[in-house]
Amino acid sequence: xxxxxxxNSATTPIDPLVLESMTTAMTENYGxxxxxxxxxxxxxxxxxxxxxxxxxxxxxxxxxIFFTSGGTEASNMVLKxxxxxxGVGHIISSPLEHHxxxxxxxxxxxxxxxxISFVKVDREGKVDLDHLRELxxxxxxxxxxxxxxxxxxxxxxxxxxxxSKICQDNGALFHTDTVQTIGYYPIDLDKIPISFLAGSAHxxxxxxxxxxxxxxxxxxxxxxxxxGAQERxxxxxxxxxxxxxxxxxxxxxxxxxxxARQKQIRLLRDYLGVQLENNVPGVEYxxxxxxxxxxxxxxxxxxxxxxxxxxxxxxxAGISASGGxxxxxxxDVGSHVVGHLHPDSERHTVxxxxxxxxTKEEIDYVVKELKKML
Amino acid sequence: xxxxxxxNSATTPIDPLVLESMTTAMTENYGxxxxxxxxxxxxxxxxxxxxxxxxxxxxxxxxxIFFTSGGTEASNMVLKxxxxxxGVGHIISSPLEHHxxxxxxxxxxxxxxxxISFVKVDREGKVDLDHLRELxxxxxxxxxxxxxxxxxxxxxxxxxxxxSKICQDNGALFHTDTVQTIGYYPIDLDKIPISFLAGSAHxxxxxxxxxxxxxxxxxxxxxxxxxGAQERxxxxxxxxxxxxxxxxxxxxxxxxxxxARQKQIRLLRDYLGVQLENNVPGVEYxxxxxxxxxxxxxxxxxxxxxxxxxxxxxxxAGISASGGxxxxxxxDVGSHVVGHLHPDSERHTVxxxxxxxxTKEEIDYVVKELKKML
Numbered sequence: 001x002x003x004x005x006x007x008n009s010a011t012t013p014i015d016p017l018v019l020e021s022m023t024t025a026m027t028e029n030y031g032x033x034x035x036x037x038x039x040x041x042x043x044x045x046x047x048x049x050x051x052x053x054x055x056x057x058x059x060x061x062x063x064x065i066f067f068t069s070g071g072t073e074a075s076n077m078v079l080k081x082x083x084x085x086x087g088v089g090h091i092i093s094s095p096l097e098h099h100x101x102x103x104x105x106x107x108x109x110x111x112x113x114x115x116i117s118f119v120k121v122d123r124e125g126k127v128d129l130d131h132l133r134e135l136x137x138x139x140x141x142x143x144x145x146x147x148x149x150x151x152x153x154x155x156x157x158x159x160x161x162x163x164s165k166i167c168q169d170n171g172a173l174f175h176t177d178t179v180q181t182i183g184y185y186p187i188d189l190d191k192i193p194i195s196f197l198a199g200s201a202h203x204x205x206x207x208x209x210x211x212x213x214x215x216x217x218x219x220x221x222x223x224x225x226x227x228g229a230q231e232r233x234x235x236x237x238x239x240x241x242x243x244x245x246x247x248x249x250x251x252x253x254x255x256x257x258x259x260a261r262q263k264q265i266r267l268l269r270d271y272l273g274v275q276l277e278n279n280v281p282g283v284e285y286x287x288x289x290x291x292x293x294x295x296x297x298x299x300x301x302x303x304x305x306x307x308x309x310x311x312x313x314x315x316x317a318g319i320s321a322s323g324g325x326x327x328x329x330x331x332d333v334g335s336h337v338v339g340h341l342h343p344d345s346e347r348h349t350v351x352x353x354x355x356x357x358x359t360k361e362e363i364d365y366v367v368k369e370l371k372k373m374l
Numbered sequence: 375x376x377x378x379x380x381x382n383s384a385t386t387p388i389d390p391l392v393l394e395s396m397t398t399a400m401t402e403n404y405g406x407x408x409x410x411x412x413x414x415x416x417x418x419x420x421x422x423x424x425x426x427x428x429x430x431x432x433x434x435x436x437x438x439i440f441f442t443s444g445g446t447e448a449s450n451m452v453l454k455x456x457x458x459x460x461g462v463g464h465i466i467s468s469p470l471e472h473h474x475x476x477x478x479x480x481x482x483x484x485x486x487x488x489x490i491s492f493v494k495v496d497r498e499g500k501v502d503l504d505h506l507r508e509l510x511x512x513x514x515x516x517x518x519x520x521x522x523x524x525x526x527x528x529x530x531x532x533x534x535x536x537x538s539k540i541c542q543d544n545g546a547l548f549h550t551d552t553v554q555t556i557g558y559y560p561i562d563l564d565k566i567p568i569s570f571l572a573g574s575a576h577x578x579x580x581x582x583x584x585x586x587x588x589x590x591x592x593x594x595x596x597x598x599x600x601x602g603a604q605e606r607x608x609x610x611x612x613x614x615x616x617x618x619x620x621x622x623x624x625x626x627x628x629x630x631x632x633x634a635r636q637k638q639i640r641l642l643r644d645y646l647g648v649q650l651e652n653n654v655p656g657v658e659y660x661x662x663x664x665x666x667x668x669x670x671x672x673x674x675x676x677x678x679x680x681x682x683x684x685x686x687x688x689x690x691a692g693i694s695a696s697g698g699x700x701x702x703x704x705x706d707v708g709s710h711v712v713g714h715l716h717p718d719s720e721r722h723t724v725x726x727x728x729x730x731x732x733t734k735e736e737i738d739y740v741v742k743e744l745k746k747m748l
Binding site for chain 2 (some may be wrong): 007027107318
């Protein structure tokens with residue numbers, strides 16, 4: 001049975017062209033980029049070319065892109081080292097952030113190095129911008145705002161332009177976790193005043209284990225991984241060359257095909273919504289399905305005895321979806337996002353997240369199976 | 375012209391069987407290991423199998439192996455979090471350690487969280503064990519000893535058994551950077567009392583961007599990368615599945631072929647030494663070529679006007695070697711290791727580090743070219 005993969009916010013399959021670029025690098029480009037001989041120089045050139053390809057897509061300087069092992073390392077680096085190196089004494093975030101942000105904030109709080117505030121969010125997961133302004137106005141310390149561009153569980157989008165402007169007007173630094181939106185929305189870093197940004201290749205059909213952090217040239221922090229002089233003394237450790245090449249290829253493909261993929265995914269996701277409403281009584285959505293990320297539909301099913309087993313039954317029917325984010329589903333705890341938005345709800349959440357390979361036939365099959373199950 | 379690669383301490387080419395295992399994983403195993411559906415479970419099973427394959431080679435428990443982005447992250451995690459989480463107030467290390475250790479110690483020192491001492495080393499880079507005992511006896515704080523198993527620049531080996539015993543007898547924790555020795559020497563963690571150990575796949579014909587840390591079950595530290603519940607809550611971030619698979623395959627191959635590879639590399643390296651002595655006047659060695667790592671020959675050439683350009687001329691002749699470690703050679707600063715061992719020397723150092731694909735003909739060509747150059 002061919003499986004139907006609707007968990008693309010957890011991770012995406014590697015694009016065949018990305019795989020090809022990686023395989024070439026893995027066979028032909030084995031030097032250490034810090035070595036000065038021919039093999040080393042070739043590896044160095046490949047990495048710097050990849051950095052340029054990524055910077056070009058985001059319209060920033062190549063000197064502002066630093067490779068990391070993924071989005072988690074990027075956000076750890078930004079949050080912890082802004083406190084240590086830039087005198088940040090106050091961080092404003094939201095209760096709906098990814099655990100790599102929330103748990104980094106826990107560490108910072110525990111160390112006593114900075115104060116943490118949380119901005120209010122509404123039932124759709126939208127940040128209360130007036131509250132953000134109030135928190136910023138009331139802060140006496142140097143403040144960093146850390147808010148994700150799209151929520152990974154419910155898809156609600158942050159108005160990046162507006163929030164970055166609010167931060168700028170209040171003299172605050174702004175970090176945004178764009179792990180779910182890089183490669184899915186155009187991001188022009190020359191136009192939007194962002195201090196820091198985190199990205200991860202495996203969310204846009206690139207490999208796992210590689211990501212990057214954008215650090216605006218005005219905000220020089222020190223390394224989070226101390227070691228060799230790699231990444232212009234900003235991140236020790238021999239570079240993951242194959243991953244970097246794969247990420248650059250994947251990002252270019254994502255932006256070259258942006259409109260076509262976006263249109264196709266959005267149409268299918270909306271079709272899924274309509275079919276669910278027509279076939280499954282009492283369906284609701286978490287987040288903001290109209291204005292939110294086009295790849296995500298977080299569906300809330302009415303309480304039912306069969307609801308507990310929904311994901312398992314979907315899996316047995318060959319359909320892969322998620323209860324919350326992948327990072328929490330593995331340990332079987334409820335989603336902190338849906339739990340925050342609907343604290344007293346006993347409904348059952350299934351997050352469907354689509355890619356451009358999904359088809360109308362797959363959606364029809366999913367709805368048919370769900371109808372049988374509920 | 376086929377190039378001659380003699381910089382295997384900087385990095386090694388990926389073994390074809392390793393590449394094959396990675397390509398299979400990249401095409402067929404794309405789930406997020408934290409997802410509970412079939413794709414996720416398959417990815418999780420692959421990672422846990424790889425963990426077992428690695429633990430088996432080192433004779434430790436699977437619960438003691440945690441995947442990282444490489445040796446640098448592993449040593450950062452151990453050093454910084456031992457101070458934060460285990461009450462370590464004093465670290466004893468050596469001036470010859472890799473920069474990922476030395477610069478982590480700089481960070482710790484700067485934060486004021488622990489005191490740093492350096493044990494004396496002799497001209498061959500051997501640690502003065504009596505001085506280590508003295509430092510341990512004089513310490514009032516909980517102490518961590520961090521010493522590398524083999525020096526990456528000159529190859530000098532640490533007597534692991536003896537040092538780990540000294541640490542145990544003095545109630546000190548012991549961390550060892552085994553980046554140059556994992557896969558080159560048998561390491562039995564059931565027999566040697568080691569607290570922490572760092573490894574990196576790309577040094578033993580595996581991929582870049584992946585490594586691991588061994589954490590003895592008695593020494594529970596908290597994550598260095600805060601985030602999801604990956605690695606049993608010890609390291610956030612979606613796992614680098616392909617890297618992990620490649621690393622496990624590479625480590626198994628390294629140990630299956632250990633004796634054959636060791637014999638071949640040692641013979642060739644010794645042949646290189648003899649030929650150099652016979653053909654280039656005034657050749658000496660850094661470190662301890664007899665008792666040190668069999669893959670490394672750090673050659674010291676007499677001061678000469680042509681010595682400055684030696685690496686460049688070798689490179690132009692198709693020969694890749696290194697001045698010091700790859701991590702420092704890129705920025706063209708002198709090696710901190712050779713500089714410490716021979717502070718007043720004006721001689722020229724070339725580190726040759728061999729692999730099991732090198733041949734006698736290659737060595738003959740290298741010596742012939744060197745003779746011409748000097």
